[in-house]
Amino acid sequence: MPARSGPSPTDTKGAIRDFARAGGGALIFSLPMLMTMELWWLGFYLDRLRLLVLLLTCLPLLVLLSRHVGFERTRGWRDDVFDALIALGVSIPVCVVLLTLFGTITFDTPVDEIIGKVVIQTVPAAIGALLAKSQFGAEPSDGEDVGEEDEPYGGELFLMGVGALFLGFNVAPTEEMMLISYRMTEWHALLLVALSLALMHGFVFAVGFAGGSEVSREDPWWSAFVRMTLPGYVIALSISLYLLWIFARTDGLPMEDVVMAMIVLGFPAAIGAAAARLIL
């Protein structure tokens, strides 16, 4: 990768193009959430401690994500931190502009409410900004074989977590998520767990989507199921629980209802985890 120092007209043009890509990624990833009213409401009533936790957990996630699929090939942790901050820096104005255009932020909106609304939206937007390279970046340079590298096991699980977070974030704040869990019985939940696992395994290994993980033909099906699908599902459920807590969906609920809501949100999160290679 070329050094960052000594800006030339080509470097400046490239930097502008990278920023534009990041802005485009932020827009695409956050648009469904920018147009969801439950997320606007959360912006003004959500406990500020939870917003802080969301932001604090988002930063290391972005740094690690930059390590794996950033919008610029990076050389070290310092570059990754830098890229994560750029992703946040690009995402915030994108969110502010769009929320203003949608009329959810006006001159009369209190600063506290603006901050709440923007912080919530910034997380998916920043993920999108970081992923902009893998989404829009046309060509790998210098003979890089981007996306075809062998990801270490921890990296695979991390990407599954990001996929789960992204898809879970889209639906976790909606009222329908809780309504579905209230309407379901434990029998429904058991079937949903089975379906989530089957679809996850199918997405990742069985049906051979582009970007899915390679499994040797001689490996028995249960090997990949135990090593990848089950940990991926546990990660998806953990991310679901985290999101339910962040969005105050667990407040005042007994454990049975929390488990049911976690399984319901775990379904899209599991699909997101399984399809992480396709999404990210």
Added chain:
Amino acid sequence: MGEDKSHGTGKTRPATEWVVGGISALLVACLVLYLGRQAMFGDNSPAKLHVSIERVTPIGDVTSVIVSVSNGGDETAAAVTVLAAGSDAVTRWIEFDYIPAHAVRRGAFVLPGALEADEIRIGIGGYTEP
């Protein structure tokens, strides 16, 4: 960390992957057992709603009355209406979208006049299935 030759493929699988997989299998098995137990032996009683006054606070010429509604049943109640009347005998109501099984939700009435708790009448108006 030890390694294992994977079923004659010649490809090594780090033991870490099996450990993580084993722990995950255990967690998913616990979840399935918990759901199975709840499905087979859990109660299935209808919603049992109870409303009580939590706090009464005079604010100027009105009184804020915080109420809590609990559901002691095993089914979720939707569109739960809670009624309240103060000294003017006019009935006011608020609606909770959902009161899940064994959960508590809170809301507030604003009634005219400075009232004490024993001057306020509250009750459940009704509910629907979600």
